[in-house]
Amino acid sequence: MKTYIKHNPWQIIEDTFRPEHNEFSESIFAIGNGRMGQRANFEEEFSGKSLQGSYLAGIYYPDKTRVGWWKNGYPEYFAKVINSIDWIGLHILVNGQVLDLNKVTVKSFERRLDMQHGVLYRSFIVEMPDGAQLKVEASRMYHLFASETASLQYNIQALSGPIALEIRSQLNAEVVNRDSNYDEQFWESTAQGRDGENTFVVARTKKTGFDVYAMLTTSVTGPTAVVEVQDTVASPGCMTEIYQTDLAESQICRVEKRVAIVTSQNHLSTQLKEAASVNLHQLNVLSYEQLKARQAAAWQVIWAESDIEISGDVAAQQAIRYNIFQLNQTYTGEDERLNIGPKGFTGEKYGGVTYWDTEAYCIPFYLATQSPKIARNLLIYRHQQLEKAIENAAKLGFNRGAALYPMVTINGEECHNEWEITFEEIHRNGAIAFAIYNYVRYTGDQDYIWSHGLEVLVAISRFWAQRVNWSADRQQYVMLGVTGPNEYENNVNNNWYTNRIASWCLQYTLDCLKKLAQLSDGNADVLKAKLAVASGEQQKWQHIVDNMYYPFDAQRNVYLQQDGFLDKELIPVAELDPSHRPINQHWSWDRILRSCYIKQADVLQGFYFLEDQFDLETLGRHYEFYEPFTVHESSLSPCVHAILAAKLNKPEKAYEFYLRTSRLDLDDYNNDTEDGLHITSMAGTWMTIVEGFAGMRIKDGQLYLNPMLPKEWEGYKFRVLFRGATLLIAVDADGYTIENVSDTAVHIQTATEAFVLPGQSKKQVLQLR
DSSP states (O other): OOOOSBOOSSEEEEOSOOGGGHHHHHHHTOEEOSSEEEOOOOSBOOOSSOOOOEEETTOEEEEEOOOSSOOTTOOSEEEEEOOOOBOOOEEEEETTEEOOTTTSEEEEEEEEEETTTTEEEEEEEEEOTTSOEEEEEEEEEEOSSSTTEEEEEEEEEESSSOEEEEEEEEEEOOOOOTTOTTOOOOEEEEEEEEETTEEEEEEEETTTOOEEEEEEEEEEEOSSSEEOOOEEEEETTEEEEEEEEEEOTTOEEEEEEEEEEEETTTSOGGGHHHHHHHHHHHHHTSOHHHHHHHHHHHHHHHHHHHOEEEESOHHHHHHHHHHHHHHHHHOOSSOTTOOOOTTTTSOSGGGGOBOTHIIIIIHHHHHHHSOHHHHHHHHHHHHHTHHHHHHHHHHTTOOTTOOOOOSSBSSSSOOOOOHHHHTTOTTHHHHHHHHHHHHHHHHOOTHHIIIIIHHHHHHHHHHHHHHOEEETTTTEEEOOSBOOSOTTSOSBSOOHHHHHHHHHHHHHHHHHHHHHHTOOSHHHHHHHHHHOOOHHHHHHHHHHHHTBOOOEETTTTEEOSSTTGGGSOOOOGGGSOGGGOSGGGTSOHHHHHHSOOBSSOSHHHHHHHTGGGSOHHHHHHHHHHHGGGBOOOSTTHHHHHHHHHHHTTOHHHHHHHHHHHHTTTTTTTTSOGGGOOOHHHHHHHHHIIIIIISOOEEETTEEEOOOOOOTTOSEEEEEEEETTEEEEEEEETTEEEEEEOSSSOEEEEOSSOEEEEOTTEEEEEOOOO
16 A cells, blocks of 8 residues: 555645656546546656556557467457557756756655646756756646647746756657557657647557547747747657756746647548647637636536535545546546546556446446436447447357447457456446446436337347356256456356346346337337347246346355355455465465455345345345455455445445545555556445445435445535436434425435425435434
């Protein structure tokens, strides 16, 4: 763990230069705007540890898969959202010496992320090798109000003098990815040059052919006047402008850079120059302070929609805001072609593409904090890729329209290259089906089933029906050779969660088909003909549901994670040598696979999704059995355990897991944040408070609340949108209030009563769990 981030309700602060942890800090202080983003790389040159990273949503490269033994059905490539144009670069010479924090004496240093206003700040004082001292104050924004643009300001003050400054402002498309499988450069530069006062570079991704056009304005102001460009150097894919000025002691030189980066994903290639010029002009008519004001106004809207206030616990308050901040930086929902990569715009790991995390963890956050259209777009993203999911299944031998959604994708094709995941972690289909159910349950938008959802459900059900087989020995259906959510088990038989979610999918699809059969309008008839689910096929599905095998231990009265789980040596995590943690960084894979240790919620994931099918006593037995063997080495694990612990009225454990999930990256619990943040798990932090501590559920189409108050907190407040109503929920030691700040009445249930809360009204409930 790393605990040097200062606790502050609205700021993320690093107050000392720690070059050994710079890549960790680059991840923590990353910023973006949903369309593009960047790690917190230094503007000036830095020769120490650094992972350079600027990313454009949806722009990817199909890096050739690297495997030792090729198997039929393997994806041919791993899609990567690639490192893109570096626009922040400043090569600075002070009296002829390079400003490089790895080669000078750093007297003071602070990096600060202002989450309330969406600005990254950095300041430092250094002494150069010749004794010259200077102070730098820098700030940077990726604009929410104009998502194809960004800007920075970099102020250099001489603390001793005189000093001679040379500033080289760069715009560079000659970038590489550290994780390139074959050390290949993914870009080819096609043009660079000047356009009036601006510089530009143009590049195209190899193979995928995305065109990217970046146009940059650099302005330099000395102590008394604007500093003119002394020279411009062009090289393939890179433009450099050179400025020179002198500073006496205490004088300041100000550098501003403003960039527009546009792509052929959003514009015709022939119109990229014009689009970049228009975007940049809109920035250049505003001062930097006006840009900051617009950025603050855009973030004010977001915080009004999704902020959670916690009283009495600064660490918890900072953490939830940080998670909400990063979620809103990563995905705004304005483009249904985009999704939420596990690392967002903060690193190369996982390729920046879509996993089942979106459906399992992110949908609830966007349902309750944004317009229903946002969550709907995430579902439509999968519907648009249905044909590819059918192709993926066909490659593995399935037919008749069976669909297997990819474990990893950016365009619908599977691109994960580990066999135990690609071929076996098929429970991902269940999360996609559950997200449809979850969306309809929350919004009441039954029409989505007929317009999009049922096509997906039927295709997934056809996959499950072919993936199981009848065991003559058991006289039940079994599912062999799978990997469940616990990826520390591979190629197991009858993973309980996978069997259970498959059965649930089949039943939910059958229920939807029964409703469709009762409709007689023209659109319904067209859908029935398109789906062509005959009665015999439906009967087969029902037979599977009624006869699915679930491994069970009668002595402990618990479902088993998979066949043979009890053959393992059941040693609780608490008895592990702490020096062995995390085990994925200290143990061989063979040792992990033979152990009983659980990476993330597996059986308990099923109890979370399908909680209405199990009583509290049953949940409690399974929680007490499985949690002691869980190492929580997936970022997705603590939030599910926190929600279940809260439901079981275990506030201390719920709070422990809340801190782990909310500060997972801020405190680097798993020693892997330097690769990038765990964006999708951040939605789980929101779920921990709203579904865990506040007990929010949807029951019979009504909002249900049953809050508790962690003893570490004085109170907490949050806002949710529900079926046209906007509700503010405030919890403190005396109980809780529900305020309807909209004009739409809403049906609400609590642990003791059900009522209708009219618009513009408030109700107090003097009872907590």
